[in-house]
Amino acid sequence: MAKENGPVKLTRADQKILKSYIPTLQGLAAYLGSSYEIVLHSLADYDHSVIGIINGEHTGRQVGAPITDLALDMLDELSKGGKTSTVYFSRNKKGEPLKSTTIAVRGENDRIIGLICINLYLNTSLCDILDGLTPGTGTVQAMAARENFAADAKELIVSALEPVRARVMADDSILPSNKNKVIVEELDQKGMFRLKDSVVFVAEQLGISRNTIYMHLRNYRKRNEAN
Secondary structure, eight states: OOOOOSOOOOOHHHHHHHHHTHHHHHHHHHHHOTTEEEEEEETTOGGGOEEEEESGGGTTOOTTOOOOHHHHHHHHHHHGGGOOEEEEEEEOTTOOEEEEEEEEEEOGGGOEEEEEEEEEETTOOHHHHHHTTSTTOSSSOOOOOOOOOOSSHHHHHHHHHHHHHHHHHTOTTSOGGGHHHHHHHHHHHTTGGGSTTHHHHHHHHHTOOHHHHHHHHHHHHHHHHHO
């Protein structure tokens, strides 16, 4: 493939695609921590390609900075054979080591319209790295949550249903006639009924009819809408 001779003319859809990656940068930065610089480049203007950057202090850049020479060189490699990313080691202007990856952002007609570059500042102390891996510490206060990595939808529903059912059934303050209703409502809060065939499966697990599940859901959602 011939080398790119100039900036890419972006369509309106391309522009929307690029802008949609800004929240992705923010989420990645919150997850990875301050030792990672994350940059979004638009190929519409090589001279001012950086349209989003977080932790730019690692390379001394900000929004409006130009594309790098290496990124320009990598455009040809990324364009060949549908390749999506490349990983490499580099150094910033101070000579400090970085582990980097450049990821192609594709727009209409599968054209490369931008780049996401992630640079890990390798001089980050081990203490700072570990600090970001511990709940409730570091610059971003992360919640401690239980997450079920199920193999299929039924396993996911069961993993949500069993602790709810055990707690509700053991709660003497809930009338026996209301226990299934409370279980269904809590499962709905957890989003379980967004899954395909979840009503049928939950009905089987609770030993009640699908119509009963639908009735509980309908009444619960109406109450929520009224509030």
